[in-house]
Amino acid sequence: MSVVGLDFGTQNAVIAVARNRGVDVITNEVSNRATPSLVSFGVKSRSLGESAKTQEVSNLKNTVGSLTRLAGRSLKDPDVAIEQDYVSAKLVDINGQVGAEVNYLGKKEQFTATQLTAMFLTRARQTASGELKLPVNDMVIAVPAWYTDAQRRSILDAAEISGLKVLRLINETTATALGWGITKLDLPAPEEKPRRVAFVDIGHSNYTCSIVEFRKGELKVISTAYDRHFGGRNFDKAIVDHFAKEFKEKFKIDINENPKAKFRVVAACEKLKKVLSANAGAPINIESLMNDVDVRGFLKREELEELMKPLLERSTVPLEQALAEAKLKPEDIDSIELVGGCTRVPALKAAIQNFFGKQLSFTLNADEAIARGCAFSCAILSPVFRVRDFSIHDIVNYPIEFTWEKSPDIPDEDTNLTVFNRGNVMPSTKILTFYRKQPFDLEAKYAKPDMLPGKMNPWIGRFSVKGVKADAANDFMICKLKARLNLHGVLNVEQGYYVEDQEVEEPIPEPKEGEDGDAPKTRKVKKQVRKGDLPISSATASLEQSIKDQMAEKEIAMVMEDKLVADTEDKKNELESYIYELRGKIEEQYAEFANEDEKAKLREKLEQSEDWLYEDGEDATKAVYVAKIEEIRAVAGPIVQRYLDKVEEERQAVLKQQEEAAAKKRAEQEAAKQAEAEKKAAEEAAKKESQDAEMKDAPEDGKTEDPQ
Incomplete structure (x- = not known):
């Protein structure tokens, strides 16, 4: 996995x-x-x-x-x-x-x-x-x-x-x-008191600040604030607008009329911005931008900061919002961690550091x-x-409420309830209770639409609860619904069931010392007992499964099409490389393995194939490229085979020489071993003979020679 x-x-x-x-x-x-x-x-x-x-x-x-x-x-x-x-x-x-x-x-x-x-x-x-x-x-x-x-x-x-x-x-x-x-x-x-860290992420288009509390083995997000239109591309746009105006005055061209010209200026301004993060000034030069006009310019860091001024004035707003929601002051933050490409901008770093009054990390x-x-x-x-x-404990960023139709049997019933408030822990589960005699619907939506990005529809989903009916005495069914904001931050009503009030016996805690020990051991209490499930059908912003299946099939088909095109391009490149490779080798490597007639035929075939490739063969299929390669191989095959046979013959000769040399070396080693063994045996024999002679000359124990 x-x-x-x-x-x-x-x-x-x-x-x-x-x-x-x-x-x-x-x-x-x-x-x-x-x-x-x-x-x-x-x-x-x-x-x-x-x-x-x-x-x-x-x-x-x-x-x-x-x-x-x-x-x-x-x-x-x-x-x-x-x-x-x-x-x-x-x-x-x-x-x-x-x-x-x-x-x-x-x-x-x-x-x-x-x-x-x-x-x-x-x-x-x-x-x-x-x-x-x-x-x-x-x-x-x-x-x-x-x-x-x-x-x-x-x-x-x-x-x-x-x-x-x-x-x-x-x-x-x-x-x-x-x-x-x-x-x-x-x-x-x-x-212990948690460690509080502010994470400031300023990327290409978003600025987000989250205040997070850390304890051993857990993190808890306590507030998050953001500016959805503050990032690297907004800085780039300020620079592009500056140079668009300058080029119009200086070079009499309007890049806004030419999308390709504007794209090239955007790319150049992005590079210039990065250079200015580490330098006091930087040039911009673009050849033949439009109408065959070359443009050039120069920007100082102070000029850039002046262009960025409207953005920099907003740079502390998300920080203020995040601290206000967390009910903290800048001095309560232990560390400020910056991430995102835009945090390399010196003026932005300075603004954030001044706000917190401490060194950034x-x-x-x-x-x-x-x-x-x-x-x-x-x-x-x-x-x-x-x-x-x-x-990981994240938080709910937008409050979510449920609304439902008023039950005809409960005329004074409230018909809406905010179930998940802003700042609630996520993931989270809430149980909603309804008293009903017939099936009913409820809708989930964002309680404060003005907080949503853009003008998004606050509607989240509609959930229909089936199988609801009055009991034998025409009393309400007690319906329980499990609403869950899951790991993804997505809301669903995951489960529905109904309960009944029943008297059940439960044990009474042991009496304390000095109390009457003869008191009853159990007592009867009313409890809600789960009796069965209630089917729920949902309508949300998610695509229907059948549509997703169709899109998945289309995606697979496009992947296969991409692969076929890539394989075809590979075969086309292989054909082109093969033509050039053979053209060089027929004059060098393969020269001695072909007669002049064979060389002429192969050169002609290569020329025909090359002409076809650059004229009619630009958009051929993979099978055609493969066939063209095989046609060339048919002409070149005998020549290449002779060359390979010669290479193999030489390889075998080298192998034979290596084997003979190895055999000779083994024989010499064996002879050396034999000679060494014989020498050792001769030395052992001489040593034994010497010992035997010494034993023969020595007198026998216990006897002396007659002096006469």
């Missing part, structure tokens, strides 16, 4: 995997640790991630980004109108969901944001599988803390379409906090902390790994 975490960002995605020795961030097919969150469409196939980025400038209208900011939204959402500034493809409405209209396989196609997200998750899954050499089925995915129920369901649906099982959707700052806390061995004991990898936290979360939830016990 794989243990994989995914930081699914607006601009890039980072994949981390837990192994026995720790957590590693894995690289993609071009050895980058972050993969662009892009999906692109072409006349032959899709391009995902790196390949989509490579051709983005030449295929702008068919490339879709900002996937996490489109998921679960409608085209009418004002936030989606903002995204159109950052997405080159045309955004359209598809059955109430936002999607993109693109040219794919030579015709116009429309894909929902959920489908586009599924496509990218397919690429993430393939990247992880390729690295691990294992199938990847389970994953923990990080999402922005401000995501609503509909947005979370959209990511879960996309994962299912791509063949992934999501073990947990985790808020980005919560994942960062987990990655920070799980490795700490010096956290306070449960009964950068112990986590700014770009990879979220992915690492996701991998740790996956390891905790996986039966494969043994991880230090660490519980």
Whole structure:
């Protein structure tokens, strides 16, 4: 079982995997640790991630980004109108969901944001599988803390379409906090004052601050605040607008009229911003930007900070909100951890440091902390790994209420109840009790729609409770419903059942010393006893299973199409390489193995094949390329075979020489051993003979010679 975490960002995605020795961030097919969150469409196939980025400038209208900011939204959402500034493809409405209209396989196609997200998750899954050499089925995915129920369901649906099982959707700052806390061995004991850490994450498009309390073996998020339109791309836009104005005055060109020119300026401004993070000034130079005009400019860091001023003025708002909700002051925070690419901007760091009045901490990898936290979360939830016990208590960001129709039998009944308040612990379960004589419906929605991102529909779901009826005495059925906000932050009414009041006997606690010991041992009490289940049917923002199945089939078909196109391209490249390889070898390696007639035939065949490849063979099928390779092999085969026979003959000769040398060496070793043995035997014999002679010369014991 794989243990994989995914930081699914607006601009890039980072994949981390837990192994026995720790957590590693894995690289993609071009050895980058972050993969662009892009999906692109072409006349032959899709391009995902790196390949989509490579051709983005030449295929702008068919490339879709900002996937996490489109998921679960409608085209009418004002936030989606903002995204159109950052997405080159045309955004359209598809059955109430936002999607993109693109040219794919030579015709116009429309894909929902959920489908586009599924496509990218397919690429993430393939990247992880390729690295691990294992199938990847389970994953923990990080999402922005401000995501609503509909947005979370959209990511879960996309994962299912791509063949992934999501073990947990985790808020980005919560994942960062987990990655920070799980490795700490010096956290306070449960009964001690907790360590409070502010995690500030400023990425490409989001600014989030979470205040988290740590004790040994647990983290508890106590507040989260965010600015959904504050990030690296907003800084980039300020720089782009500055240079757009400058280029219009200086060079008389308007980049806003040319999408490709504007894209190139955005890319150059992003690089310039990074240079200014470490330098006082930086140039910008773009050749032939548009109308064959070369442009150049220069920006100082002070000028950049002036451009950023409206943004920097907002930089402390999420910090103030997070502290206010946590009922804390800046001095109550023990540590401030910064992550996200945008936290490298000096002016932003200075503003945050001034707000807290203490040194900032950068112990986590700014770009990879979220992915690492996701991998740790996956390891905790996986039966494969043994991880230090660490519980995660996140919070509800938007209050959720249930409403229902008034029962005709209870005229003064309240018809709504806020079940999950903002700041409640998540995951969480609440039991709702209803007195009814007939089936009924209830709806869940967000209690304060003005808190939601954009103008999202506050509706979460409708739940119909079946099987409800009055009892024999025409009394109410007592219905219990289990409402659960699960690990993903998704709400469901998971279970329904009915109970009856019954008298049951329960034991009375033992009497204390001095009390009457003859008191009864049991007493009768009224208790609610569960009698049976109530079926519940749900209607939520999740896609119907049949639709998900259709989308999954389409995704599989597109994956197969991508594979076929890739294989075809490989065969085309193989044919081209084979032509060049043989052309060189026939004059060198193979020269002595072919007569002039054979050489002429092979050269002619290679020339014909090359002409075909660059004229008619540009868009041939895989089978045609394979056939062309075989045609060349048929002509070159006898020549190549003679060469291989000669190589084999030489190899065998070398082997024979090696064997003869080895045999000779063995014979010499045996002869040496024999000579050594004979020498040793001769020495032993001489030694024995010497000892025998000594014994013969010695007088016998007890006898003396006659003196006469």
